[in-house]
Amino acid sequence: MTHATDSGPTPVLALDGVSKSFGAVRALRGVSLELLPGEVHALAGENGAGKSTLIKILAGVHRPDAGRVLLDGAAAAFHGPADARDAGIAVIYQEPTLFPDLSIAENIFMGRQPRRALGLLDHRAMLTATAALMARLGVALDPERPARGLSIADQQIVEIAKALSFDARVLIMDEPTAALTGSEVARLFAVVRTLREQGAAVLFISHRLEEIFAIAQRVTTLRDGAWIASEPVDGMTEDDLVRRMVGRDLDELYPKQDVVPGEVALSVRRLTREGVFTDVSFEVRRGEIVGLAGLVGAGRTEVARAVFGVDRWDGGEVDLDGRRLVNGAPSVAMAAGLALVPEDRRAQGLVMGMSIERNIALTGLRTTVRAGLMDRAAERRRSVDWAVRLRVKHARIADAVSTLSGGNQQKVVLAKWLATGPKVLIVDEPTRGIDVGTKAEVHRLLGELAADGVAIVMISSDLPEILGMADRVLVMHEGRIAAEIPRAEATEEAVMAAATGRAA
Amino acid sequence: MTVTTPTPTPATEVPSSNGARLVDRVFKMRELAILVVFLAMIAITQAGNSEFLSEQGIKDLLLNATILVLVATGQALVVITRNVDLSVGSTLGISAFAAGTYLQGGGSSVVAVLLAVALGIGCGLLNGALVSLGQVPALVVTLGTLYIIRGVDSIWVGSRQITAADLPGGFVDFGSGGVFAVPYLALIALAVLVATAFCLKHLGGGRELYALGSNPEAARLAGIPLRRRILTAYTVCGALTGLAGALYLARFGNVDSATGNGYELTVVSAVVVGGVVFTGGSGSVYGAALGALLLTSINSVLPALGVSSVWVMAINGFLLVLAIAVDRVVALRVARALRKRAVSSSNGRSGRRA
Structure with a gap:
């Protein structure tokens, strides 16, 4: 030592x-x-x-x-x-x-459960001990509840x-x-x-x-x-x-560009999904970055999924550039110019075993077709172009995305969606688990897109990011929009007050 | 390290998640549901044909189910670990023939049964070793061993055949005998079933099978010896299949190189109909046994009602699809219920905060 x-x-x-x-x-x-x-x-x-x-x-x-x-x-x-x-x-x-199928108590004690004589498990001791732990932590979780959900x-x-x-x-x-x-x-x-x-x-x-x-x-x-x-x-x-x-001084972390918002690009009116979110209305203009803040579970991701059409909504309507979107139809939303960069890039954003090239090309399968067959050359051109524009650090474009670092994986997801030329881009936790260097790059990119007239909805749990990048902050609380705060008035206190349900 | 409550304990308890109870009840109901379907089917058949539940009728019903219950119990263990054993039909065939050959030469019945079990264990070890060490999908590996074991069996057996006449009388009598309407074989299967269920619930190793089926990565991090557990599951499955082979010999007295052909699909159907989830981590051996009882009973019910037995396969298939559909619908409903509870309980929580 x-x-x-x-x-x-x-x-x-x-x-x-x-x-x-x-x-x-x-x-x-x-x-x-x-x-x-x-x-x-x-x-x-x-x-x-x-x-x-x-x-x-x-x-x-x-x-x-x-x-x-x-x-x-x-x-x-x-x-x-x-x-x-x-x-x-x-x-x-x-x-x-x-273990989603097992109870909370079994999850806590798996591999070292309390035993009775003959090596038999002592289920009752396990439940009692779990209840005691939950009391010590001050949370009310039923020890017998399965971990799923x-x-x-x-x-x-x-x-x-x-x-x-x-x-x-x-x-x-x-x-x-x-x-x-x-x-x-x-x-x-x-x-x-x-x-x-x-x-x-x-x-x-x-x-x-x-x-x-x-x-x-x-x-x-x-x-x-x-x-x-x-x-x-x-x-x-x-x-x-x-x-x-x-190992060097970093460029500004939140390179926000001032853009004068254009006409309304995305309009969500009274959107409701039973038990998940209620009466959600908001508009996003061209060139505007709207931050969607709130606690995890407040329904932010769920609203994004419904708008994009992955989940169905029970009531309300969504217009994109004046076109009415169809409930539960992502292909219609995509055709209208909507892109969603999902929260979990590994499970929802990428096909991990597939190459960088193919991942970027996934959203363009319909556009890179010639005479009914895939045009491989066009596909590669498109992918290389976007990989370069987003500065994806990779050895070869044919490498599997699983070989990339988290930040570069996120860039591939962005490339995949930007390649569709979206009018409205929804990004869900765009920089979660990404290092500071790449984070600044992602922010720069979002700023440039907004300057080019893309309407951006940014869901984030990172308050400095929301405050640094958004023109307007919408705060969700328990499935409803609790507050709308303009950039000038957005402070951590104001956002947290709304997110936790304290009247702002 | 004792921790004093770092955050104040909420004064009002969050309505202690009824979601859990609901989920729990649904899974208990899952087994109950099969039992109800089974009893209804028996009742209807009895109403249509009063001969159906005679002493012999009950005996046949139980005898028919015995072999499948045993193999389904073993298969359930494997499926719970998110694997599958497709070689059970071949294993059953070869162990039945081995026991028969030994008895033909005038051996003792007990040794014959042990021999069949040992052979089953050997096949189980082979499967378990390939799946756990090779990290190859069990579906493919055991499809391979299905053909390997069947191939060895065919070469060894050739066109030979064992008939009841070749076997000692005591062995055959045991196969058809019983206490009143309950055959000895069914008692053996019941004992094995109860013992397996007990081990699954009350031994650490048993719970670990559920854990590694539910989330293999988390199981590894919890220090569970994955390979050893998977090997154990396959070995027990092989042992029970070997035992089932010996009982098959005792029951039918007739074994050739085709014995057990295609049996694996019936077994997997029984397990799934019985509510053991094919993606691992949930279900019970009782469910699998009930599934086996339900599927085999259809074989007796249709003739008793005067329906041609050509319908058996279609009905079994229908039950399988129905079981999966019901599971799916129930899972969606439960997810929805949990979601609503989560929202309402978090409303309660924020109410306190405000």
């Missing part, structure tokens, strides 16, 4: 000169990290910097090629996730990993309950706030602070810099798999941190 200071406490968990390669890709190169009890330690770095690999080594999923994992100062070898868990390490992944925030609560249930000393949270907003983040942070005060070591990963400053005491930065710095958060500025992450 070369890094341990003489006076400081022994790190609960530490990495010492750890390297890891996957084939030719060197994911980590000689990275060291110390997690101290009673401290929240942030891990910063762009996508592809090696954060996920580092977490997976701590979690026992991967074994390091070189270097050591130290547990209480002694070298430890984890042969699998169960070993790490037994050592008191709990990992909460970006996308909660629950839980909101992301509630799924994370289940994951945290799981960590509490085995008295985790180390809590690793991989972008836990990516899908949360407002009060949910506050609730999460309250839990994290309590754990910290009780002596747990927390490793916290987030792309939202302000969260790192809000919750962490120290921050370690990675860039391209290499350790850059470990330092106290006090006295640092967001710009300092960004410089460490990207």
Whole structure:
């Protein structure tokens, strides 16, 4: 342990000169990290910097090629996730990993259920313990409810309950706030602070810099798999941190261009889907970026899906450029000039095993046809053109999109939809889980599109993004539009007040 | 690490999600529904033909179901893990013939049964190893082993045939005997069924089968030994199929190289009709057994009602499609109900906040 200071406490968990390669890709190169009890330690770095690999080594999923994992100062070898868990390490992944068919109680105790004599499971003890955990976390979730249908925030609560249930000393949270907003983040942070005060070591990963400053005491930065710095958060500025992450000064993060809005491009009137959203009306003009804010589950994504025609609506109407759209018909919406960049790029936006070229070409299958057959050359021209325009970083255009980083995958989704030449573009969480560098590029692109007269609806849980990019902010609360706030008056407080149902 | 409540406990409890109860009830009802259909069918048949539920009638009904119940129980384990075993028909055939050959040479009945089970375990291990190690879709792998095992069986058996006359009298008598109207074979199947259901519910390994069928990635992260569990599921399925092979021999006394041909499709139908979801993670062996009972009963019901047995296949197919359609409709309804509950409960939550 070369890094341990003489006076400081022994790190609960530490990495010492750890390297890891996957084939030719060197994911980590000689990275060291110390997690101290009673401290929240942030891990910063762009996508592809090696954060996920580092977490997976701590979690026992991967074994390091070189270097050591130290547990209480002694070298430890984890042969699998169960070993790490037994050592008191709990990992909460970006996308909660629950069993949809099993109850919340079974989810929490899977793999280490309480036993009675003869190794039989003690179902009652499991339910009682789960109810106690939920009470400690201050949430009302029925232990017997199946995990299917839980909101992301509630799924994370289940994951945290799981960590509490085995008295985790180390809590690793991989972008836990990516899908949360407002009060949910506050609730999460309250839990994290309590754990910290009780002596747990927390490793916290987030792309939202302000969260790192809000919750962490120290921050370690990675860039391209290499350790850059470990330092106290006090006295640092967001710009300092960004410089460490990207290795250069960043262009402005919200390059908003001032555009005079044109005529109405999208008009949604009294749209209702029973039990999901009610009486939603709004207009978007050409050249305008309208931010759609609200808590997760407020119905923002659902409105977008209904407008695009993926889900049916029960009442109301949608006009695009004066053309009435048909309920439940995405092809009509597309033909009219509507494009939807979905929330979950891996599941909804891309065919992961298919090439970059083919993914971009998917939306143009009807336009790149000659004599009834696919015109491969035209398809390739179109794809290459858009890949270049969006600066997609790739080896070959024929590579599978699964080989790209998250940010570049998102660019491919954008390229796929921009290639249709949309008049109205709906983007749902366009920068979730994307590094700062790419984020700025996506924002620049949205700004340019608006300047070209595209009407843009931007759904986002990232308040600075909404405030930085939108001309107008619509706030949804429990399936209704709770407020419409012009750019000049939009503040975090105003948006959050409306999103949480407090009268603005 | 004890955590004192970090956020204030809500003064008013959110109406403790009735959604869960609803879902729970639906799945219990799923098995109940098959039972109701079965009983209705039996009642109608009895009304049309009073001979139907004679002692012999009941005995035949149970005897016919026994073999399928056993194999469906094993298959349910595999399907719960999001896999499938298409080689059960071949395994049944080869283990029945092996037991028969051994008995022909004058062996003991118990050893014959053990031999069949051992052979089934061997086939199960082969399937399990290929599926869990090869990471190849089970549908394809077990389609391959279906032909391999059937091929080995055909080469070995040739045109030979085992008939009841070749078997010891005690063995054959056991196959048709019983306590009153309940055949011994049915009692064996029932015992196996109850034991399997108990293990699934009360052993960690049993719950882990559901877990890995429900979300394999999450199961891996929870430290569940995926390969070992899948191997276990296939091995148990093979063992039960081998046992079913021995019982088949005892019941029919007649085995040749075609025995069990095409049986896998009947088994999979029974499992699905019984409410074991084909994409894994949910369903029960009781459901699968009820599905098996329902499907085999149709074979007895139609002749009793004077309907030609050519209808059997069409009706089985119809039941299968109906079962899947009902499952789908119920799933959509439940999703809708959960959605509405979520909205109303979050309304309640915000009410507190305001």
